[in-house]
Amino acid sequence: MTAQTEKNNIILFNPMPVKHPVAIQNKKTTSLQVPLINVPLSLLALARMVRDDFNVKIFNAVVDSDYKDLILSGCENALCLAVSSMTCYQIRDGINVCAAVKERCPELPVIWGGYHPSTEPVQTLENPNIDIVIRGQGELTFKEVVESLRDKKSLKGIPGVSHKDGNRIINNPDREFKDLNIFPPIPYDMVDVEKHIKGYKFGNRCIDYYISQGCAARCDFCSEPLFCGRHWSGLLPGTVVSELEHLAKTYNIDTFMIRDSDFFLNIRRVKELCELLVKKDMGIRFTSVNGRMEHLARIDDKTWALIRKAGVHEIFIGFESGYQDALDAMNKGARVSHIKNCIDKCIKHDIDVRGSFMVGIPGVDVKKEVKSTLNEIHKIICAYGERRRLAHMDILLSFFTPYPRTKLYYTALKNGLKPLNTLEDWGDFDQFDFKAPWFPEEYFNLVREFRAGMPWNSAYEFEEWCEFYEGIQEKLERI
Structure with missing residues (x-):
């Protein structure tokens, strides 16, 4: 009986997303890196489905400093080890841990899922x-x-599975994307919530939460369309409010960082949710609420005011580029003019903006791309700086990173990228400082200098920034 119970153990692992965690004292934004402290929502989404029948243990590399030893110990009497990974250092860290597990427990089934394995199942x-x-x-x-696995049955025919069968790799048919509302709530009680609470801008006790899954967009640089097949599903507004109230009271949460890929896809649903939040008046705030600029640009002022009243204090917008040719190459479906429209709306309604840009799109004019994008970022800084509100904005500036099987990955191959033929190759990517062969060194270095000088990275006051930017422009013209 004991042996059978032990074999009901499932180990879930969220690897480290970056090789060297960077601690920046008193820094409330994340311009140079993703937030390292995060709730492993993808693992909890799995755990909720099996917690009644299995003993699930979750290890999160960003909060569990001795995670490798803990996983090795837990795997000795486990049914399986499951790893979630994006295209980043998580791959390398995940491989290292799995190799150590296989050395100790060679017969233990190891499962991978997430964005990268979903797009490259055979290579994985x-x-x-x-x-x-x-x-x-x-x-x-x-x-x-x-x-x-528990019942020692074949994986044959299970939708959404790829697996080894001797020396062969079998790809079962895809699984139909399901309505998010059929699943149980995310079981926060399965992790140590205190370890995952962070301070962020508006509150001292911020935690991750998602309201929807998937994305209907077709951006050619992004893995999301491949992962979800451009499907999208959102929780019912009443369910969201009920869950937020429970989490806020149970864990004393004052701020929720929303992890949706596209919160504003269904604006009618957004209005209904915001009206319920206003009526409930829980006093909670929402940060990093993801929206597409072409959607946000169409929202009327009355709805913007409702969104702010409901507690949305910050919106995350993937502007991506200030150069229209680059936006078109990405199949972004947006215009450069949408950037100013969104910034004006955020300023008018006192909603902070957190935006992302990238340079290095293959096949476009490098100098025009860099000049236009840096200039667009400067315009945003001026819009806030002239109002003495620099603390209410943040920009992430990175270099284009080709993700597997996206259209821009194949464009990158045509422009000199060497094919990445193994899982390990993908694990060495740096999504912030990827150096593309078509992107000249002098532009690469100039962009890094510009990024380091942005006010939230350098502590420049607005006037100092303007002087710094003039120098950047002069250097750019000399290239």
Whole structure:
């Protein structure tokens, strides 16, 4: 009986997203890196499906300093190890841990899921330390896989699964994307919530939460359309309010960082949710609420005011470029003019903006791209700086990173990128400082200098920034 119970143990692992965590004292924004402290929502989404029948242990590299040893110990009597990974250092860290696990427990099934394995299942399974890949939305697939492992049944025919069968790799049919409302709530009680609470801008106790899954956009640089098939599903507004109230009271949360890929896709639903939040008056705030600029540009002032009244204090917008040719190459579906429209709306309604830009899109004029994008960022800084409100904005500036099987990955190959033929190759990507072969060194260095000088990275006052930017312009013209 004991042995059977022990084999019901499932180990879930969220690897480290960056190689060297950077601690910046008193820094409330994340311009040079993703937030390291995050709730492993993807793992909790799986755990909720099996917690009644299995003993699930979750390890998150960003909060569990001794995670490798803990995983090795936990795997000795486990049914399986499951790893979630994006295209970044998570791959390298995940491989390292799985290799150590396989050395100690060679027969233990190792499952990978998440954005990268979903887009490169065969290449992922070519790694000797990985046995099964769960593609796309994984809740139901994971449940069926672990039940099959427990019952010693074949994985044949389980939708959304790729797996090894001797020397062959089998790709089962895709699984249909499901309505998010059929799943149980995210079980925050399965992790140590205190370890995952962070301070961020508007509050001292901020935690991650998502209201929707998927994205209907078709951006050619992004893995999301491949991962979800351009499907999208949102929780019912009443469910959202109920869950937020529970989390706020249970864990004393004052701020929620919203992790949706596109919060504003269904504006009618957004209005209904915001009206419920206003009526409930819980006093909670929302940050990093993701919106597409072409959607936000169409929202009327009355709705903007409602969104702010409901507690939205910050919106995250993927501006991506200040150069229209680059936006078109990305298939972004937006105009450069939408940037100013969104900034004006955010300023008018006292909503902070957190935006992202990138340079290095293959196949476009490099100098025009860099000049236009840096100038567009400068315009945003001026819009806030002239009002003495620099603390109410933040810009992430990175270099284009080609993700597997996206259209721009194939464009990158045509422009000199060497094919990435193994899972390990992808694990060495730096999504902030990827150096593309078509992007000249002098532009690369200038962009890094510009990024380091942005006020939230350099502590420049607005006047100092303007002087610094003049110098950047002069250097750019000399290239």
